[in-house]
Amino acid sequence: MKQRIIIIGSGVAGLTTAGVLAENGFEVVVLEKESRIGGHVRKWDRLFPNRRPANEVMEFIEKVLNSSVDLRCGVTVNGVIRHDEEFIVLLSNNETVTGHALVLATGFQLFDAHKKEEYGYGIYDNVITSAELETIFKEGKQLTTNEGKTPHRVGIIHCVGSRDEKVGNLYCSKVCCVTGVKQAIEIREQLPECEVFSFYMDLRMYDRHFEELYYEAQQQWAVNFIRGRLSECSENPDHTLILKAEDTLTGRPLKMTVDIVILLVGIIPDPETGKIASMLGLPIGTDGFLMSGDEHIKDNTTTIPGIYLTGAVKGPASIVNTIADARATAQQITSRFMAG
Amino acid sequence: MKDFGYTLQPDFSIDFDRNDKRMMLYVVNHEPSLNLCIGCGSCTATCSTGHFTSFNIRAIHTLLRRGETHQLKQEIRKCMFCGKCQLVCPRGVNLRNVILRINRAIEQIG
Numbered sequence A: 001m002k003q004r005i006i007i008i009g010s011g012v013a014g015l016t017t018a019g020v021l022a023e024n025g026f027e028v029v030v031l032e033k034e035s036r037i038g039g040h041v042r043k044w045d046r047l048f049p050n051r052r053p054a055n056e057v058m059e060f061i062e063k064v065l066n067s068s069v070d071l072r073c074g075v076t077v078n079g080v081i082r083h084d085e086e087f088i089v090l091l092s093n094n095e096t097v098t099g100h101a102l103v104l105a106t107g108f109q110l111f112d113a114h115k116k117e118e119y120g121y122g123i124y125d126n127v128i129t130s131a132e133l134e135t136i137f138k139e140g141k142q143l144t145t146n147e148g149k150t151p152h153r154v155g156i157i158h159c160v161g162s163r164d165e166k167v168g169n170l171y172c173s174k175v176c177c178v179t180g181v182k183q184a185i186e187i188r189e190q191l192p193e194c195e196v197f198s199f200y201m202d203l204r205m206y207d208r209h210f211e212e213l214y215y216e217a218q219q220q221w222a223v224n225f226i227r228g229r230l231s232e233c234s235e236n237p238d239h240t241l242i243l244k245a246e247d248t249l250t251g252r253p254l255k256m257t258v259d260i261v262i263l264l265v266g267i268i269p270d271p272e273t274g275k276i277a278s279m280l281g282l283p284i285g286t287d288g289f290l291m292s293g294d295e296h297i298k299d300n301t302t303t304i305p306g307i308y309l310t311g312a313v314k315g316p317a318s319i320v321n322t323i324a325d326a327r328a329t330a331q332q333i334t335s336r337f338m339a340g
Numbered sequence B: 001m002k003d004f005g006y007t008l009q010p011d012f013s014i015d016f017d018r019n020d021k022r023m024m025l026y027v028v029n030h031e032p033s034l035n036l037c038i039g040c041g042s043c044t045a046t047c048s049t050g051h052f053t054s055f056n057i058r059a060i061h062t063l064l065r066r067g068e069t070h071q072l073k074q075e076i077r078k079c080m081f082c083g084k085c086q087l088v089c090p091r092g093v094n095l096r097n098v099i100l101r102i103n104r105a106i107e108q109i110g
């Protein structure tokens, strides 16, 4: 009999794990709560660091799926029962699935920008999020103000909902710095007359080709970087926005009028995943993301044999890291069942 | 001696080795949250005093941590103790107590 593996979540993490497991001869069930597979990456237009279309990555990942992968969309997990060596998962549609291992690949959620009230999201129409900008680009639209005007100046705000004890998130969301630099370039590319100013505390260009993207943003696209965290955003009668920060490199308070503000919203843990974890007895980190068995050497397994974690469910991660992680998870599962 | 028209300028750099660190130690010992500062500038950006004068609370507490205290007495007097800076700090630095402790340090060490 083929072993059956249940994967919760069909983002890059879940689908990659599913693809490799199917290739290795397992039967795989993927549960996805949304009506479509693909997770967050399906919503992105072009990807850092090289601005290739996100669709290319999605197509690649979907191609590895074969007939031994049973995809079920529009279902969530209501409960999990452990019975001998098996997991019985109760679904929201009252069905059950039984498997020999369980992979949590439920990813992350975006920080709700309404919570940083001083930044004006949901109050001023020309304050949008980085995710909303991706949608505008993906739909092939021009970036305009809410009044339909071409912006002359755009402000990009780093660390919205991250590195901020006032919202309870001390950690860094890791991928927003480079996303902001990528989006700054894309705005300049689409609207060469529009100035772009990024307000940052640190530019965390941690991975390969990130620093080069930052260099390109300055050299080729004349993107401006101001080292200071936004303290507040307010609106003028004409719906332009005033940004206030300290320009820490000159040591003076600064104000600037912009037409559109883009908030680089952070990555937060999924509350539903937290509930599943508590139900299973899996430890949750101080940052709210799930904890693996060992952060260095057993980062795909958990304290419970047969339960695995993969991708951004363990905290902010880029696609390349998520794919590597998912392949490692599939390998761990394969070794476990091959050996025994 | 022939006058070449040159004058000797005092060293403008922060001489950390020679600076008196007593005030800094007093303040961080009484308010260790100051060590959590990441220099984001939110405190300065939100401070009303800083918008009308050269007062810069971030620069003041950063200089303090380098042992630079000669301007401290004149500068800290400008603070209205309103606490707005503390409300916005992403690291939860207890800035009102930092300011209070700076004033105490000036009284005690001077």
Ligand SMILES: Cc1cc2nc3c(=O)[nH]c(=O)nc-3n(C[C@H](O)[C@H](O)[C@H](O)COP(=O)(O)OP(=O)(O)OC[C@H]3O[C@@H](n4cnc5c(N)ncnc54)[C@H](O)[C@@H]3O)c2cc1C
Binding pocket: A008, A009, A010, A011, A012, A013, A014, A031, A032, A033, A034, A037, A038, A039, A040, A041, A044, A046, A047, A048, A049, A075, A076, A077, A105, A106, A107, A108, A109, A110, A130, A131, A134, A175, A179, A265, A266, A267, A270, A272, A273, A310, A311, A312, A313, A317, A318, A319, A320, A322
């Ligand atoms: C604005 C932004 C732009 C980004 N751009 C890039 C980029 O250009 N390049 C790059 O490398 N990375 C980028 N990233 C990071 C990228 O999005 C992540 O690496 C990737 O989404 C992680 O995949 P994942 O599968 O772990 O999680 P997700 O994409 O979050 O997928 C998780 C899936 O699980 C499902 N799910 C959750 N809970 C349940 C449940 N209880 N039951 C069933 N299903 C569930 C969700 O609906 C979702 O489909 C960006 C991130 C952000 C925020």
Ligand code: SF4
Binding pocket: A158, A159, A160, A162, A163, A171, A172, A173, A174, A175, A176, A177, A178, A202, A203, A204, A264, A266
């Ligand atoms: S990646 Fe950059 S913008 Fe995102 S939380 Fe970290 S420092 Fe802030």
Ligand code: SF4
Binding pocket: B043, B046, B047, B048, B049, B050, B057, B078, B079, B080, B081, B082, B083, B084, B085, B086, B095, B096, B099
């Ligand atoms: S307490 Fe002092 S430093 Fe802080 S905002 Fe008020 S005046 Fe400025």
Ligand code: SF4
Binding pocket: B036, B037, B038, B039, B040, B041, B042, B043, B044, B058, B085, B088, B089, B090, B091, B092, B093, B095
């Ligand atoms: S707001 Fe807080 S972290 Fe930012 S510079 Fe001021 S004290 Fe430091």
